[in-house]
Amino acid sequence: MLDESIQELEAGSLARIARAQSPEELEAVRVEVLGRKGGALAQVSKDMGKLAPEERARIGKLLNGAKQKLEDALAAKKGQFDEADLRARLDGEWIDLTLPAPGPRRGHLHPITRIQRELEDLFVSLGFTVLDGPEVETEYYNFDALNIPADHPARDMQDTFWLDGGNLLRTHTSPVQVRGMERLGPPLRMIAPGRAFRNESVDASHEHTFYQLEGMMIDREVSVAHLLYFMKTLLTAIFHREATVRLRPGYFPFVEPGFELDIQCLICGGAGCPVCKQSGWVELLPCGLVNPQVLRLSGIDPGAWNGFAFGLGLTRLAMMRYAIDDIRHLQGGDLRFLEQF
Ligand code: FA5
Numbered sequence: 636m637l638d639e640s641i642q643e644l645e646a647g648s649l650a651r652i653a654r655a656q657s658p659e660e661l662e663a664v665r666v667e668v669l670g671r672k673g674g675a676l677a678q679v680s681k682d683m684g685k686l687a688p689e690e691r692a693r694i695g696k697l698l699n700g701a702k703q704k705l706e707d708a709l710a711a712k713k714g715q716f717d718e719a720d721l722r723a724r725l726d727g728e729w730i731d732l733t734l735p736a737p738g739p740r741r742g743h744l745h746p747i748t749r750i751q752r753e754l755e756d757l758f759v760s761l762g763f764t765v766l767d768g769p770e771v772e773t774e775y776y777n778f779d780a781l782n783i784p785a786d787h788p789a790r791d792m793q794d795t796f797w798l799d800g801g802n803l804l805r806t807h808t809s810p811v812q813v814r815g816m817e818r819l820g821p822p823l824r825m826i827a828p829g830r831a832f833r834n835e836s837v838d839a840s841h842e843h844t845f846y847q848l849e850g851m852m853i854d855r856e857v858s859v860a861h862l863l864y865f866m867k868t869l870l871t872a873i874f875h876r877e878a879t880v881r882l883r884p885g886y887f888p889f890v891e892p893g894f895e896l897d898i899q900c901l902i903c904g905g906a907g908c909p910v911c912k913q914s915g916w917v918e919l920l921p922c923g924l925v926n927p928q929v930l931r932l933s934g935i936d937p938g939a940w941n942g943f944a945f946g947l948g949l950t951r952l953a954m955m956r957y958a959i960d961d962i963r964h965l966q967g968g969d970l971r972f973l974e975q976f
Contacts, residue, residue: 637679637682637683637686637694637697638694638697640679641676641679641694641697641698641701642701644668644675644676644679644701645701645704645705648664648668648675648705648708649704649705649708651664652664652705652708652709652712653708653712655712657716658713658716661709661712661713661716664709665709668705669702669705669706669709676698676701676702676705679698680695680698683695683698743976744976745965745973745976746953746956746957746959746965746976747846747949747950747953747965749976750873750949750952750953750956751828751846751848751949753872753873754826754828754848754869754872754873754947754949755826755828757868757869757872758824758826758850761824761865761868762824763824763825763826763850763852764815764819764824764825764826765825765826765827765828766811766814766815766825766826766827767811767827767829768805768808768810768811768814768827768829769805770804770805770829770830770832771798771802771803771804771805772802772803772804772805772810773801773802773803774801774802774803776805776810776813776814777795777803777805777806777807777809777810778790779932780810780813780929780932780933781809781810781812781813781888781889781929782888782889782926782928782929782932783888783889787888789886789887789888793806793807793833794806794833794834794835795833795834796832796833796834796843804832805831805832806831806832806833807831807847807849807946808827808828808829808831808847808848808849808946809849809889809944809946811825811827811829811849812825812827812849812851812889812929812944813929813932813933815827815851816851816853816930816933816934816935817933817934820934820935821853821854821935821939821940821942822853822854822855822940823851823852823853823854823942824851824852824853825850825851825852826848826849826850826851827848827849827850828846828847828848828849828949829846829847829848829849830844830845830846830847831844831845831846831847832844833845837962837963838909838962839909839910839960839961839962839963840909840910840911840912840917840951840954840962841962842950842962842963842965842966844966845948845949845950845951845962846948846949846950846953847946847947847948847949848946848947848949849944849945849946849947850865850944850945850946850947851925851942851943851944851945852865852942852943852944853925853930853935853940853941853942854940854941854942855939855940855941856941857924857941857942857943858924859892859924859943861943862894862922862923862924862943862945863882865943865945866880866896866920866922866945867880869947870898870920873952873956874901874955874956878898878899878901878955879898879899879905880896880897880898880899880920881896881897881899881916882894882895882896883895883897885921885922885923887921887923888926889923889925889926889929889944890922890923890924890925890926890943890944891923891924891926891927892923892924893921893922893923894921894922894923895918895920895921896919896920896921896922896945897916897917897918897919897920898916898917898919898920898955899915899916899917900914900915900916900917900955901955901956901958902954902955902958902959902960903915908960909960909961910954910960910961910962917951917955918948918951919947919948919951919952919955920945920946920947920948921945921946922943922944922945922946923943923944923945924941924942924943924944925941925942925943925944927941930942950962950965953965957976
């Protein structure tokens, strides 16, 4: 009886070991058959006490033999699993050291920087110099030298971030005109791209920090025709087609006459949207002939020289060029937005 159950158990277990598909399955067989408590072989050996001594020795031998065979079979099978596992890892973790390394991720230029560089190239090709000026300005350069004295109502047109000590964050790029006139003198052809800051509430077309591109030309006989020629050249270069513009009288103390050059809103095609405040037109390019008083304040004789100046809204230009319907996207830092350019 006992002989038979031991042989059956051995043969059945060896077959299960051979069939096992995973180390976990193998371990389950081991516990079931060889487990010290409750294992099938342990159950069999319990009955040995009832046997006669010679019979007990014979069955004991048989049991030990079966146990040894099963342990050997388990170890061999486990070895197979370990080897397969190692092979899979070696395959998976193999590195080809001769492959070229992945290069660094390339960035790209911000849409405003792209337009700024295009305009710089254009104006340099027309004989203009690119100037830079400080973002923290004195009251003199931001206002007084531009014919906006302290009691002038035009100061209220641009809400100013004042700093401790009386300096300010420049409200426009026009102070660089003054620095250019002082440093280089006439004749002068200069542009000054850069940031401007205004303490005003932010909406779809207004930011507290935005980009302008200032331009100025001083020569012997500069006229409104020169001004219009350069403005049209500028807009055609940016939009690669003739943009629809309109010219209105505009008031700035530093130009006389002054104009507002508006562009028909390219977001809505002139039908009206939040960017153009439903008017169909976007203020883009205030300009005019330089007020003789501004020349005089910078030491230039208005009897001998005159000129034009303009203050292009570079951020708004980028919005028109790329059909961006909210100015806040441009400096929001959201990569999903920026990666489109
Ligand atoms: C000026 O800043 C004058 N310095 C421009 C100028 C220069 C006139 C030289 C004549 C001669 P204005 O405040 O209109 O003007 O601003 C110029 C342009 O900057 C606007 O047409 C607009 O495109 C842009 N701009 C003004 N405020 C904001 C703002 N908060 N957010 C974005 N763009 C703005």
